Amino acid sequence: MKAIVNVYLKEGVLDPQGKAVHHALDSLGFNGVKDVRVGKQIVLELEADDKEAAKAEVEKMCETLLANTVIEDYNVEIVS
């Protein structure tokens, strides 16, 4: 089973990388961009059968290590 975890800075927490990318896009003439957030994606191969249990386990991993919940939000998707 595969889990995809997306981690990104919380709404309201200024994202310096997102801001820089937004500025670069703007300079290149892509002027229709309202906001850019840069996050990271972590892909996990799991040994598990139960989708719900796997998701709960990965969420625990996020709370413990994968995300710093002081500044970051995350979401977990079980894809297969």
Place this chain on the structure above:
Amino acid sequence: MNVTVLQFPGTNCEFDTQYAFKRLNQNVTILWHEETALPENTDLVVVPGGFSYGDYLRSGAIARFSPVMQAVKAFAEKGGYVLGICNGFQILLESHLLPGAMKRNENLHFVSKHHWLKVENRDNRFLSKCEAGELLNIPIAHAEGNYFIEEEGLKALWDNGQVLLTYCDEAGNPANPNGSVDNIAGICNKERNVFGLMPHPERAMEDVLGSDDGVKMLEGLCS
């Protein structure tokens, strides 16, 4: 006094830190992160700068789970003195021994230069040898020193006198090299036994290095 300096894979300021405390006539032990206990006579733990675990995932995120950090946590909870410098500060934040978190510098650059700091609060052991409002010239060298804490937490830091150092210019006017909220460069916990700062006092121990303002900072901890 017995100072224990931690060493993780990727730490690179442990020997500078050792040199600094030896200059102040203290006993220094460098302790590998796989140790599960601190030397019994430890009076002060220093988590030094560097790039523990290559800064993978987030600065300090993996070092936090090193065996030795459990011992440091127990030591701090019993009132033991802990100082985190640069990456050490990041590790203490990730360990929740200090509140808040670090983000990438606002300008995304690795900033390495001398910077002025203002002493915001000297009512703690770390800055007890400094004057309130005193300006200190200390090097900074980091890419993730953009300190963040939500509004309520920020107010609590100021109200409790936990903001120790802010960035300023030579005249003492607020300045900000990294986007840190309220120009914060260093804080302590509510109990005032755990200290964290991004600047490197251990690199400012002699005039020949450009400043010896680090001496009075570290001396406070030795008193």
